[in-house]
């Protein structure tokens with residue numbers, strides 16, 4: 469159990485995280501920061517006064533705290549609109565920013581289109597971490613995932629083992645679920661990795677996909693697997709299209725907690741995460757989805773897979789997309 473976990477952003481994912489951290493007994497204290505509802509200076513003064521008193525973070529913390537006697541958990545919950553709530557945290561999980569939302573015509577933006585808004589939010593996140601818990605290990609979930617993790621790294625200049633993004637575990641979970649569903653076999657039997665960037669060019673690695681240790685091709689034909697891999701790449705958008713109000717929030721929270729538990733319990737578990745590459749997979753200085761050993765020191769080692777030629781090509785293509793978005797980050801950071 470950690471002493472304190474900080475949650476930055478108390479929206480849909482932040483709410484599930486807080487609830488699960490309490491249920492799973494992962495920390496003695498949770499600090500939740502969220503500035504919502506924002507005070508709009510164009511509103512009438514009385515409306516501004518109401519918004520000033522309201523706090524999503526405080527409200528969610530109090531709601532959970534009042535349920536603690538019922539479920540028999542002793543956890544301290546601190547919520548605030550400023551970053552004071554995260555002071556002294558050992559682990560930070562960052563969800564601050566806007567998610568993808570379906571437009572009235574049913575279309576929705578790409579994750580990359582969230583960049584300019586979420587970049588500004590990420591600068592505040594980095595400042596808050598620097599001021600309140602500079603030594604914390606960080607798991608970031610906000611989108612566009614790889615570019616936001618890169619931004620945090622540029623702002624915080626922290627050791628690479630202490631900063632990682634959550635995407636691979638979620639994307640692999642989607643791939644594994646679709647395989648299990650098509651093969652009519654338990655999800656517990658399906659293992660697979662999705663690597664590369666957390667965008668439409670992510671790489672479901674078929675050569676890593678097995679059902680009870682047996683290659684997936686023994687169970688499903690090529691056309692079915694192709695359709696599943698395509699659906700996996702677009703799975704985030706499928707949920708955005710269905711929900712209408714935002715993006716997936718339960719499975720991303722569970723995926724981040726899979727990572728958090730590997731760190732907290734020093735599991736040395738291999739999990740696909742967005743980690744900084746310094747030459748591995750032929751990539752330098754970018755954060756990209758790869759399998760990594762997670763333990764008490766964070767990202768302890770990056771595992772290099774023997775990909776097929778086609779997978780190598782798809783991975784390089786996905787890295788190119790991550791590089792383009794990170795170049796955009798560099799440009800925006802130079803000319804804010």
Ligand code: APR
Nearest residue numbers: 477478479480481502504563564565566567592609610611
């Ligand atoms: N600091 C802290 N929190 C912030 C800040 C900030 N500077 N700016 C915005 N937030 C908060 C919002 O007030 C909101 O409550 O971040 C929260 C985000 O929550 P939701 O809008 O419910 O979004 P959620 O579904 O939780 O997704 C969060 O994860 O998967 C990604 O694309 C998704 O980037 C999005 C993030």
